[in-house]
Amino acid sequence: MDKRTFLRTSALAAGGILAGSQYGLSSVGSVSEVDFRMYPLPFSFDALEPYIDAATMAVHYQKHYAGYTAKFNEAVAKNGLTGKPAEEILRQSSKWGDAIRNQGGGYYNHTFFWQTLAPAGAYKPSERLLTALSNGFGSMENFEEAFTKAALGVFGSGWAWLTEEKGSLAIVATPNQDNPLMDVADHKGKPLLGLDVWEHAYYLKYQNRRAEYIKAFLQLVNWDKVEANLFG
């Protein structure tokens, strides 16, 4: 990554973090004419090349994510949930029906996902995070192996997650746009890292080679964000 790309990435990332409460990911209620806005991607579409290609990022962000965001806002209005944070809504997803579960999950999961991605080599796990991952899984290598296995094991569309619950780290998978915050999830916890394994996330470049996409993703993790999710 050249210096200019890094500076632009850093500046955008800082802007995104400061504006975080608009995106429903904190406990602060959102204030806007629509409840939830698209999180500004903290890097350019081509910033993750060659691991994730620009065409995939563009369609993923501009089409899929835009669709979830618009439909979530519609469902929020329809269910009288305007003003509530996304996390609060999703924690009670069983109360609100499929539109909130699917579109709200799609909104939340992608908003979360963009923030844990970064250009290759931009971040390395800190000693503190490495220690936590080693305590949880034996070693960083074991963590990557277990995460890869979970992501490969998702049948059809879904997500793999690193979560924390009562001080313990876990790797879990969720179908469709479910996530570990939802009361409908089999394994609940606080999301620290999530990987989208829907085909739309990788098919243009990797076709059916999901394992290669997972390996590529592990080059692109914003470990500072994962650490903030764990300890913040």
Ligand code: MN
């Ligand atoms: Mn997706």
